[in-house]
Amino acid sequence: MRLKIDCIMAKQIPTRADDYAQWYVEIVKRADLAENSDVRGCMVIKPYGYAIWEKMQQGLDKMFKDTGHVNAYFPLFVPKSMFEAEEKNAEGFAKECAIVTHYRLKTDPNNKGKLIVDPDAKLEEELVVRPTSEAIIWSTYRKWIQSYRDLPILINQWANVVRWEMRTRLFLRTAEFLWQEGHTAHATAMEAEKETLQMLDVYADFVENFMALPVIKGKKSEGEKFPGAIDTYCIEALMQDGKALQAGTSHFLGQNFAKAFNVQYSNKEGKLEYVWGTSWGVSTRLIGGLIMAHSDDDGLIIPPRLAPIHVVIVPIFRSEEEQTKISAAVGPLITALRHAGLSVKFDDRDTHKPGFKFAEYEMKGVPVRMAIGPRDLENGTVEIARRDTKEKHVMNVKDVVVEIPKLLEDIQKNMYARALKFRTEMTTTVETYDEFKNILNSKGGFVLAHWDGTAETETKIKEETKATVRCIPLHSTAEDGKCIYSGKPSKMRVLFARAY
RNA sequence: CGGGGCGUAGCGCAGCCCGGUAGCGCGCCACGUUCGGGACGUGGAAGUCGUAGGUUCGAAUCCUGCCGCCCCGACCA
Structure with missing residues (x-):
């Protein structure tokens, strides 16, 4: 309580050492990533947080396409009878399913202006809101697969799923979350196993190279594996408080779902065989991991490859005249940086002072900040500050377009190296x-x-x-x-x- | 579902014990001075005190029901 008040007064957040959990929540809120909604356990992902998710999607989606996958979309609802077909999978998720039982509301005759569930609109069969999509997808694959010529099927979907968790935490565990789920079907066990491991590698590659976070690839124990899988592989990352975060999973499903949904194909000899499957997914939980792995007591630190804004330019001016001069000088710089493929924000609001903006963009984790004031105009320089180390130095304007991309690469590498060093020590x-x-x-x-x-x-x-x-x-x-x-x-x- | 706590201005909270018609900080709006690391002054707007009922001359305050949320546990691959 005391701590909270002090923090608000000082406009600062609890430090990681003081209260790691509270620090995490404050970062999420103050960096404008997300907030709790009026719906229990569900969050609102705000534009800045969603922009990070979009960056993740772009990176992953390209990697999926490069490995031969295509996107599709399957329904949110799964009929209960379909859901229960794969016994272990159904059992594993049963306790956390939201279920649709009715399809209509009506006005409450006893309470004007209120609605009640229309008892006459009970569904013949309940619909489970998907906690994962194996059931609906395998029941569909059954119709798509007859011959070995129909295989493999390599599909990914970007979707939301619902798992009615008892306790939720922004990004790390929410009742509804966004993710991608790959579902593939193959003629042989070997091919499916190869796919499982390939996607594990894709995830490891993504987390290490985009998120700058080293992971350990491994197999889950029997007790920890996905319900309905033969083997579950995962990547595990280490957070700054010394706790592990499962960052992604890839499952070898064997013929479990093929048998549950009777998905068979004729092989080259004309014999019927069950199809082999995989599934794999990562979710918005990765954003939670990104925060917990890299950020510091001053706010978020986003690795350049996932940063919605690479460079923020803060002009320093006293008069409108100065502001005009700086804007004129900044214009060509912005154009050149954008041509170099960078996302640049020029924050010329005159409603906030530079110091305020510095603090704000540090909280938001923008990798590079460039400040330009009257002094710089005279000298032909800018002040560059990097978020990861907080180092500042003066740079000649003519070097900016060459140096900033290099700096961003260096930040990306440095963040990975720092996280790796931490993990090694831990x-x-x-x-x-x-x-x-x-x-x-x-x-x-x-x-x-x-x-x-x-x-x-x-x-x-x-x-x-x-x-x-x-x-x-x-x-x-x-x-x-x-x-x-x-x-x-x-x-x-x-x-x-x-x-x- | 068990244990604890909380619903008062956009946000964070005080007031409740001991009933007398609501206050603080931040934010917001206006004006002025500021502007190279979270500015300051002056003025201003904003609240059916979660909800329904009860006690009372009078309820944010006391009593009862209900609703919602948070924390701890159980649960969560």
């Missing part, structure tokens, strides 16, 4: 359960430890420490050891962490 290898607990309670982060591979041990560790097996890393070397909990033999270390 990854600990332990041999004993005591060590394991100590690390979790002192510094947190990723912990590499031996595990016997059983669900019982996983559950016990989770109950006792709140840490879970994030994944069984794909690229780690086999190493004989003993499970930290049970002492049973283990062939390799797995990645543990407390997670979002």
